[in-house]
Amino acid sequence: MPTAPQRRLLVTSALPYANGHIHLGHLVEYLQTDIFVRFQRLRGHQAIYLCADDTHGTAIMLRARAEGRSEQELIAAMREAHLADFTDFQIAFDHYGSTDSPANRRLCGELWQALRERELVVTREVQQLYDPEAGVFLADRFVKGTCPKCGGGDQYGDACEQCGATYAPTELVDPVSTLSGARPEVRSAEHLFVTIEALHEFLAQWTQDSGAVDPRIANYLNGHFLSEPLRDWDISRPAPYFGFEIPDAPGQYWYVWFDAPVGYMAATEEWCQQQGGRLEDWWGRDDAGNPRAEIHHFIGKDIVYFHTLFWPAMLEAAGLALPTKVRVHGFLTVNGQKMSKSRGTFILARTYLEHLDPGMLRYYYAAKISGGIDDLDLNLEEFTAKVNADIVGKVANLASRTARWLTASGLSAVYPDDGGLFAKAAADGEAIAAAYEAGDFARAMRLVMQAADRANAYIDAEQPWKLAKAGPEAAGRLQDVASVAVNLFRQLAVYLAPVLPRLAEQAGTLVGGPIRHWAEATRPLAGIPVAGFQPLARRVEQAQIEALVAASRSAVEASPPAGSPVTHTSGASTMDETPAAFSSADPAAPLEAEPLAEECTIDDFGKVDLRVARIVAAEEVPEARKLLKLTVSLGGDVTRTVFAGIKGFHDPAALVGRLVVVVANLAPRKMKFGLSEGMVVAASGAGAEGVFLLSPDTGALPGMRLR
RNA sequence: GGGCCCGUAGCUCAGUGGUUAGAGCAGGGGACUCAUAAUCCCUUGGUCGUGUGUUCGAAUCACACCGGGCCUACCA
Numbered sequence A: 001m002p003t004a005p006q007r008r009l010l011v012t013s014a015l016p017y018a019n020g021h022i023h024l025g026h027l028v029e030y031l032q033t034d035i036f037v038r039f040q041r042l043r044g045h046q047a048i049y050l051c052a053d054d055t056h057g058t059a060i061m062l063r064a065r066a067e068g069r070s071e072q073e074l075i076a077a078m079r080e081a082h083l084a085d086f087t088d089f090q091i092a093f094d095h096y097g098s099t100d101s102p103a104n105r106r107l108c109g110e111l112w113q114a115l116r117e118r119e120l121v122v123t124r125e126v127q128q129l130y131d132p133e134a135g136v137f138l139a140d141r142f143v144k145g146t147c148p149k150c151g152g153g154d155q156y157g158d159a160c161e162q163c164g165a166t167y168a169p170t171e172l173v174d175p176v177s178t179l180s181g182a183r184p185e186v187r188s189a190e191h192l193f194v195t196i197e198a199l200h201e202f203l204a205q206w207t208q209d210s211g212a213v214d215p216r217i218a219n220y221l222n223g224h225f226l227s228e229p230l231r232d233w234d235i236s237r238p239a240p241y242f243g244f245e246i247p248d249a250p251g252q253y254w255y256v257w258f259d260a261p262v263g264y265m266a267a268t269e270e271w272c273q274q275q276g277g278r279l280e281d282w283w284g285r286d287d288a289g290n291p292r293a294e295i296h297h298f299i300g301k302d303i304v305y306f307h308t309l310f311w312p313a314m315l316e317a318a319g320l321a322l323p324t325k326v327r328v329h330g331f332l333t334v335n336g337q338k339m340s341k342s343r344g345t346f347i348l349a350r351t352y353l354e355h356l357d358p359g360m361l362r363y364y365y366a367a368k369i370s371g372g373i374d375d376l377d378l379n380l381e382e383f384t385a386k387v388n389a390d391i392v393g394k395v396a397n398l399a400s401r402t403a404r405w406l407t408a409s410g411l412s413a414v415y416p417d418d419g420g421l422f423a424k425a426a427a428d429g430e431a432i433a434a435a436y437e438a439g440d441f442a443r444a445m446r447l448v449m450q451a452a453d454r455a456n457a458y459i460d461a462e463q464p465w466k467l468a469k470a471g472p473e474a475a476g477r478l479q480d481v482a483s484v485a486v487n488l489f490r491q492l493a494v495y496l497a498p499v500l501p502r503l504a505e506q507a508g509t510l511v512g513g514p515i516r517h518w519a520e521a522t523r524p525l526a527g528i529p530v531a532g533f534q535p536l537a538r539r540v541e542q543a544q545i546e547a548l549v550a551a552s553r554s555a556v557e558a559s560p561p562a563g564s565p566v567t568h569t570s571g572a573s574t575m576d577e578t579p580a581a582f583s584s585a586d587p588a589a590p591l592e593a594e595p596l597a598e599e600c601t602i603d604d605f606g607k608v609d610l611r612v613a614r615i616v617a618a619e620e621v622p623e624a625r626k627l628l629k630l631t632v633s634l635g636g637d638v639t640r641t642v643f644a645g646i647k648g649f650h651d652p653a654a655l656v657g658r659l660v661v662v663v664a665n666l667a668p669r670k671m672k673f674g675l676s677e678g679m680v681v682a683a684s685g686a687g688a689e690g691v692f693l694l695s696p697d698t699g700a701l702p703g704m705r706l707r
Numbered sequence B: 001g002g003g004c005c006c007g008u009a010g011c012u013c014a015g016u017g018g019u020u021a022g023a024g025c026a027g028g029g030g031a032c033u034c035a036u037a038a039u040c041c042c043u044u045g046g047u048c049g050u051g052u053g054u055u056c057g058a059a060u061c062a063c064a065c066c067g068g069g070c071c072u073a074c075c076a
Helices: A024-042 A058-066 A071-088 A102-117 A196-209 A215-226 A256-275 A301-317 A349-355 A358-368 A380-400 A421-437 A441-462 A464-470 A472-496 A501-510 A518-522 A542-558 A589-593 A602-606
Strands: A008-013 A046-053 A095-098 A121-131 A143-146 A173-177 A185-194 A236-238 A252-254 A294-300 A325-329 A332-334 A376-378 A610-620 A628-633 A639-644 A659-663 A669-671 A674-676
Touching (some): A008 A024, A024 A046, A024 A325, A024 A358, A024 A421, A046 A256, A058 A071, A071 A095, A095 A102, A095 A256, A102 A301, A121 A173, A185 A252, A196 A215, A196 A301, A252 A256, A294 A301, A349 A542, A358 A380, A358 A441, A380 A441, A380 A472, A421 A441, A421 A472, A421 A518, A441 A472, A472 A501, A472 A518, A639 A674
Parallel strands (some): A008 A046, A332 A376
Antiparallel strands (some): A236 A252, A669 A674
8 A cells, every 4th residue: 555645734723712611512623623633643644733722801801800710710720621521522632722821922922023023013093982980991892872873772882783874983972881881981092903914915815826715715805805905903902901911012912813823833832842843843934935734723614814814914924834724614503593592502512421422422523514614503303313323323233243253263364255345445445535634524424334334234144143043064154254244343443533533442442453544444354353342332312312401401500601791602613702892890899798699490590580661650659768669561551560679769750661670470569558569670789879770672672571 | 785605305415517316314115133122125205496598418507586594794
């Protein structure tokens, strides 16, 4: 067999954000990257798989504050959780770093220096709304006000959802900071920009012609960005910001999207320190200007822009190697819909592991991933049927139904005539490998399953169970048939090893020792012992799926979403912090004064029927010290009388017409001044005078239930 | 509004110019009993979204339309 020259591949997955746990959407990316890397190694190439936690940015800062601990404590805990999830899914990183590392800080500095030397950095004043109470500049999404075009209320700072108009936040009428409620003022702030337009020609050429970018993606970039001058990239954020301070711009921090991709390099450097070699061997260019290694980035479609424009621009400016391939995938849907907490389809990696075998998901994803950017649907019914039929019924069954006849005798001394079955599957090996290489794992799995079908048909035709009963004169024939079956099984295990490393191990234990190379699928084994058969995989039962969905509902309810302003609901990859998000320094006092209540279940919560209601009448109760008498409408002609303890904080006349939230199924209570038929929900607590009524967003109608 | 992708058997999809369009699952019938209600054989089922065109020949190419999805809407 001709030996292909050994390739050197550096492979990455996007860095998961340290703001949340790994879920099945993330795993679409990490599993396919892991499969790709394992495949390359099995083919005899050197492939290193690098990743890291993405730790910087506003969301981390806010969450750490909300949880009353330092950013470092938060990201250390999240890193541990991430690594445990990845490890248990058999995702084998060669190194897993952190963007909050000395190596990353140093490398950011070097890239920054390169940008400076090529005079690609400019400073500009930016007019922005500033929250004087919270002491921060406000990103568009942290400002609300009245649309300057149509007069619609309660609109964000960048666009009106009612009339579709877009505008600058400074144009908003009656703007309000969503952080503090204060009225923002217009201030100037100094920001640093990278003038990537200077690299326009390079980027146009690279995205269109290098082969690194899928033509469809290249076309998208061409239409959206490269058809006109590239805008300067706002690369800095003023304090307060959790990140690296820019060395030559005190008080300014690198925006998280600057230091995140550099994390790929930092992880490489740390790996080199442990394993040997130099960073330049992976990220450098040789004397002819060609990369010294292949670089493959696996990313979700949401972060194409950063990996195909900014990141190559940075690398080019620094004279570093450019990505060989940016492999873009879609998001995960479950049962055809976006993952949903209420449906129990927002499934955390950990929750899955508590109910099911990680190999089953690895196989299912592999069978569905065809290298395109379309979303991948996890249909739970199909999942059950497919993994049971393919892995258990076809592949594992091959060994399960024949291996025991070889425990005493071992494999036949010479590989028997199998009608060309082994040779056929061996010949398919290159087509399977080509499919893996192209990222079309679905095609690879189809080819493997065809081979499994042929193998099972062979066993049925040979009827070894009859030979087993036929007595000693049939023993040789039985050994031959079983030897063929076990060899065909091991051959499939080789092809499936990138997807199912555990199955490959078990196959090696059963016969022939560890599977180390793809070429083992071309040589049948003979004359060696066969170990006692151990079950390889358990069927997925409907009850397990139901338990997983039920647990996902409660797991989400139990985890405190408060203080985690960024949630990656459907994205398979992260690294996407809300651009230009700023925070206020929220005090800890309210939470400290009243710690969280005991955990409750979704069922507990479901007993409380919260409804939107409109206040149709409000009047003073002269004798009462704290109470106002409210009449609220739940829609139609359903009204309730509610006594609310908000006297002194709210003017009754101003309340009329306002939407509030009421507990609609609270048992009526006789009070001194009458019967109260519900309760208006309001916030109050330490650190603030007052009682704050809750209001729904525009569009809510009386009678709508809160969940 | 613009861009891109998709629409093939009940479901998931393969097939991208050439003989009567395929697979898996599901359905029906049978076989087998070694195996985790596993396996094997046979079988039902499709005017390949619609229309027009190019061609000796179209699921496959072009155009239009219908339906679904993703991205984008002067933001990165």
